[in-house]
Amino acid sequence: MNANGQLNFRFDGQEIIGYAGESIAAALIASGISATRLSATGMPRGYFCGMGVCWECVVRINGINTVRACRQVVEDGMIVETVNAAEKL
Amino acid sequence: MTIEEVDVTIIGAGAAGLSAAGEAARMGARVVLVDDNQHPGGQYFRQPSPQNYKCKSLVSEKDRHRFVQLLKGIDTPLVRYCPGTTVWDIHDQFTIGLADGERSRRIRSAAIVISAGARDHVYPFPGWTLPGVITAGGSQNLIKGMGIAPAAPVVVAGNGPLLLVAAANLVSVGVEVAAVVEASNRPWNIVRHAAKLIHGGSNLGLAIKYLKILYKSKIPFLRGYGVIAAYGSECLSAVDVAPIIRNGKFERSQARRITAKTMVTGMGLTPSLELPRLLGLKETSMPLRGGPNIITNEKMMSSVFGVFVAGDGSSIGGVELSLVEGRIAGINAAIHAGIGASESMQLSLTRDLSAHRRLCKFRSGLERVFMNNVDWYDLLTPETIICRCEDVTWGKLHKCKEKGLITPLQLKAATRIGMGRCQGRNCLGTLAALTSHEGDDPTKEQEMPRTRPPARPILLSELLHEQLPPPELPDDPHLPRQQD
Numbered sequence: 231m232n233a234n235g236q237l238n239f240r241f242d243g244q245e246i247i248g249y250a251g252e253s254i255a256a257a258l259i260a261s262g263i264s265a266t267r268l269s270a271t272g273m274p275r276g277y278f279c280g281m282g283v284c285w286e287c288v289v290r291i292n293g294i295n296t297v298r299a300c301r302q303v304v305e306d307g308m309i310v311e312t313v314n315a316a317e318k319l
Numbered sequence: 320m321t322i323e324e325v326d327v328t329i330i331g332a333g334a335a336g337l338s339a340a341g342e343a344a345r346m347g348a349r350v351v352l353v354d355d356n357q358h359p360g361g362q363y364f365r366q367p368s369p370q371n372y373k374c375k376s377l378v379s380e381k382d383r384h385r386f387v388q389l390l391k392g393i394d395t396p397l398v399r400y401c402p403g404t405t406v407w408d409i410h411d412q413f414t415i416g417l418a419d420g421e422r423s424r425r426i427r428s429a430a431i432v433i434s435a436g437a438r439d440h441v442y443p444f445p446g447w448t449l450p451g452v453i454t455a456g457g458s459q460n461l462i463k464g465m466g467i468a469p470a471a472p473v474v475v476a477g478n479g480p481l482l483l484v485a486a487a488n489l490v491s492v493g494v495e496v497a498a499v500v501e502a503s504n505r506p507w508n509i510v511r512h513a514a515k516l517i518h519g520g521s522n523l524g525l526a527i528k529y530l531k532i533l534y535k536s537k538i539p540f541l542r543g544y545g546v547i548a549a550y551g552s553e554c555l556s557a558v559d560v561a562p563i564i565r566n567g568k569f570e571r572s573q574a575r576r577i578t579a580k581t582m583v584t585g586m587g588l589t590p591s592l593e594l595p596r597l598l599g600l601k602e603t604s605m606p607l608r609g610g611p612n613i614i615t616n617e618k619m620m621s622s623v624f625g626v627f628v629a630g631d632g633s634s635i636g637g638v639e640l641s642l643v644e645g646r647i648a649g650i651n652a653a654i655h656a657g658i659g660a661s662e663s664m665q666l667s668l669t670r671d672l673s674a675h676r677r678l679c680k681f682r683s684g685l686e687r688v689f690m691n692n693v694d695w696y697d698l699l700t701p702e703t704i705i706c707r708c709e710d711v712t713w714g715k716l717h718k719c720k721e722k723g724l725i726t727p728l729q730l731k732a733a734t735r736i737g738m739g740r741c742q743g744r745n746c747l748g749t750l751a752a753l754t755s756h757e758g759d760d761p762t763k764e765q766e767m768p769r770t771r772p773p774a775r776p777i778l779l780s781e782l783l784h785e786q787l788p789p790p791e792l793p794d795d796p797h798l799p800r801q802q803d
Contacts, residue, residue: 259470
């Protein structure tokens, strides 16, 4: 983290800038990314309720498949990936 | 391993929970305040956290001061505040199971206050699952909590006061709003209900402020309109709006398209009833207050002795009502736990009760202003997703119905509707409405899928790390019978 509180993480390989205290979902929206999940039938989904209720913003973070992007704060070096609900885990 | 015992457990640290905890502690009760969020304040008093907060702060001086007072109220050794902790079970009415990410544990108390808040109610429509379609609450959280604006242009569409607040806030932080689409055609008709609205006090001033912001911005304001469909491939690109005619249906022939990268939507709020339902608290249907509401008496006590429910988690009424209900519930819960109320506490309770009556009058006035007879289910097409987690479409449900599967339970078993991670929070309301809509006997109550623990998804590792006293198991009927 630099002096401005700036952090870097990766979303599907792309370098994303976030800030300390920011949620993954907010950092992605600020970078113009809204689709972060593929549903059971392969439809794109993303941030919806913003308060941890709907589970639409679920992403894979450092290999864990069930993290809600709206509730997880950005940490330096996180590997964030799209979750495909149709994929066998 | 013994179970921790306290006087009062309060679930949720929003407006109602914080004020309940403050009052109960002021009475001298030992309180545990459990909150699913990492920071106190709930949705309304959500505090900006990131360091790059870009938007201008929307928190008024008054709210800043009130929040400081609420935090002072719980800053005592009597209150143990547990953030980031999920209540996943209420085993009997006084023992709750909670999980903090590491392990599960239990707390027993003499009284429980449930102040679990509410969530946005969104009726399904074609395209509502597209990334970029977000709830009014979700938009508020982005702006207020994260200082980040959703992608512009934004269309704000739905029904109710929160929608106007969301629209005004987007305008205030400089987001390009393409249109505000309100289903009710009388949001300006405040004069007719002035006699009731006048009881709102500062609420009324706030409403006028928001309306002024929208009026000044000269953003197209479509009254008596609704979004009939959202379009886009990877994410939202446009929405179609159409006028709503007398019978509550949408006039599709007059539809027009508006370009939008974000649609902020909501048709009001609905109480979060998972915990009340685990306890089987009595409910009543209040369509203007978010549908199913918990029945409470003047003490905010539910149908179960010792269980109090306050704020939007009981009946939708907004922040002012939540603060008052929280105080009433906090005092009464402490009294229920056997703590005597001093004269000054009695006095403050009387004041709160009269404030409650006044705010209820304001609420019913506001409800009249936004009342409508819109048939939101008129928007469904066979491809429309009903259950977002399991991708169950309206067409799929319809096919099941043709095969004779008509009740919510039968449809759940056949399609997995309501069985995803959100545990039916997005779809069960719709399922209930759609099955009763075409049912033969409207007087017969539908048997809905039951709420079961865990009330919210928790990790298996949290359960595995729980230390419990050895269970009192019933005799195993499969063991060979003992010979006397």
